[in-house]
Amino acid sequence: CADAAMYHAKSMGRSNYQFYSHDLGSKASEYIAIGTSLRQALRNNEFVLHFQPQMDLLTGKLLGAEALLRWHHPLHGLLPPDDFIGVAEESGLIVEIGEWVLENAFNAIVELNRLRDDKLTVAINLSARQFLYNDLLAAVSRLLEKTGCLPAWVKLEIRESLLLEENPDVMAVLNAFKAMGITIAIDDFCTGYSALSYLGQFPVRQVKIDRLFMQDVVQQQDRAELVNAIIRIAQALHLELVAEGVESASQLAFLREKGCTMAQGFFLGKPMLLEELKQLRPELLGIA
Ligand code: C2E
Numbered sequence: 001c002a003d004a005a006m007y008h009a010k011s012m013g014r015s016n017y018q019f020y021s022h023d024l025g026s027k028a029s030e031y032i033a034i035g036t037s038l039r040q041a042l043r044n045n046e047f048v049l050h051f052q053p054q055m056d057l058l059t060g061k062l063l064g065a066e067a068l069l070r071w072h073h074p075l076h077g078l079l080p081p082d083d084f085i086g087v088a089e090e091s092g093l094i095v096e097i098g099e100w101v102l103e104n105a106f107n108a109i110v111e112l113n114r115l116r117d118d119k120l121t122v123a124i125n126l127s128a129r130q131f132l133y134n135d136l137l138a139a140v141s142r143l144l145e146k147t148g149c150l151p152a153w154v155k156l157e158i159r160e161s162l163l164l165e166e167n168p169d170v171m172a173v174l175n176a177f178k179a180m181g182i183t184i185a186i187d188d189f190c191t192g193y194s195a196l197s198y199l200g201q202f203p204v205r206q207v208k209i210d211r212l213f214m215q216d217v218v219q220q221q222d223r224a225e226l227v228n229a230i231i232r233i234a235q236a237l238h239l240e241l242v243a244e245g246v247e248s249a250s251q252l253a254f255l256r257e258k259g260c261t262m263a264q265g266f267f268l269g270k271p272m273l274l275e276e277l278k279q280l281r282p283e284l285l286g287i288a
């Protein structure tokens, strides 16, 4: 995936600290200020989860949703994770925030599935930092029990870089999740520098194609070949594949033609509140 990763890095220009990067001079103090208000945000319940539908492209059915964190900041309004996850990670607060996310995502899927015969899944993003604490496994087990959420309803999304860390605990924790029946997914697949040889050693069941690969996939031949190659890699490794960032009918048609069977993106549904997700009528999307 090295070529794909380079391609990705060039097109991305990651802007992690958007809302306080205007003035580099005040960066440190704003950084501390965000850290302090993140703590308050937890106490004051200022976080909210949005849920983005994940669809089965063969049947047109809703499979589940990815939980995406937002912060209702009292002054700055609704902030996307890229504005504060970095600070949360570096301050260690991501552990507490991450547990808040787990508990609320579990509650949401329990509520959704209560009324359904076809059970949905919830995908939850984990930071590498959450693995540094041995009690991630304990926290997940405890919160599953507390909420009544079944492991089969849970997908945990990690970055490929986590697999390269020389941390034997990561492997043990991932194996334990798998043994419980939780699905492990690799987020932003092929955007890092991890070697494919690593993948087979880990209990990974699913990979997600980053939305930047989907841009211009219909217009640009090299982009199309790249995505096609990623799809074939996933198939060769017997991994489930979810395409992110599907914004048009033509991208969707491309994916279906190439044999990618799961997708999420603005064309299929933007991240939405749980109440909206409950009322979603996937058949109206006409992708079946
Ligand atoms: P991600 O996990 O790769 O999530 C997908 C991102 O793409 C989301 O951005 C989503 O809103 C956006 N997206 C989905 N479909 C489309 C589309 O069709 N077009 C475009 N332009 N964008 C689309 P969001 O919500 O801003 O999240 C950004 C990143 O923040 C996530 O990337 C994830 O890495 C991280 N994140 C989100 N929630 C959490 C969390 O609870 N914990 C941790 N540790 N990280 C989180």
Ligand code: MG
Pocket (backbone or CB within 6 Å): 066, 125, 157, 187
């Ligand atoms: Mg994700």
Ligand code: MG
Pocket (backbone or CB within 6 Å): 187, 188, 208, 209, 210, 211, 244
């Ligand atoms: Mg992703």
Ligand code: MG
Pocket (backbone or CB within 6 Å): 188, 210, 211, 244
């Ligand atoms: Mg992504």
